[in-house]
Amino acid sequence: MRSFTIARRELRRLQTRATRAKQHEVCGLFFADESHRISLIFVRNISSDPRRFAMTRTDFFAAKKQGSGTFLGIFHSHPSAPAKPSATDLQIRGGGVRYQLILDVRGRDVKLWRQRSMVPLSLVP
Numbered sequence: 070m071r072s073f074t075i076a077r078r079e080l081r082r083l084q085t086r087a088t089r090a091k092q093h094e095v096c097g098l099f100f101a102d103e104s105h106r107i108s109l110i111f112v113r114n115i116s117s118d119p120r121r122f123a124m125t126r127t128d129f130f131a132a133k134k135q136g137s138g139t140f141l142g143i144f145h146s147h148p149s150a151p152a153k154p155s156a157t158d159l160q161i162r163g164g165g166v167r168y169q170l171i172l173d174v175r176g177r178d179v180k181l182w183r184q185r186s187m188v189p190l191s192l193v194p
């Protein structure tokens with residue numbers, strides 16, 4: 070299976086934003102360059118339910134345009150749950166979303182998923 074990397078700095082940026090959001094989830098789109106290194110584009114979470122996330126179509130497509138490299142999918146944070154897709158997360162379809170990157174804020178753990186399968190992800194400087 071294909072594997073990906075994420076720079077410590079990029080992961081720290083995600084952890085910081087997610088920590089600041091407290092019980093609210095942060096979300097966005099992520100991309101990979103030709104060496105399979107992941108980059109994130111944050112998108113405003115419009116969900117009023119703190120345990121959910123939602124994006125407007127406009128924001129989604131604007132972020133998709135803004136990112137560089139290959140579009141892989143959506144990332145979001147779990148303020149107090151493991152870095153594993155929930156039943157709701159597994160229903161995400163369309164828009165070219167193939168992968169999901171999930172951050173467990175409390176456990177400072179990040180995992181990459183293709184549906185229910187975990188995809189190898191390693192930290193690089």
Ligand SMILES: [Zn+2]
Nearest residue numbers: 147154155158
């Ligand atoms: Zn989730």
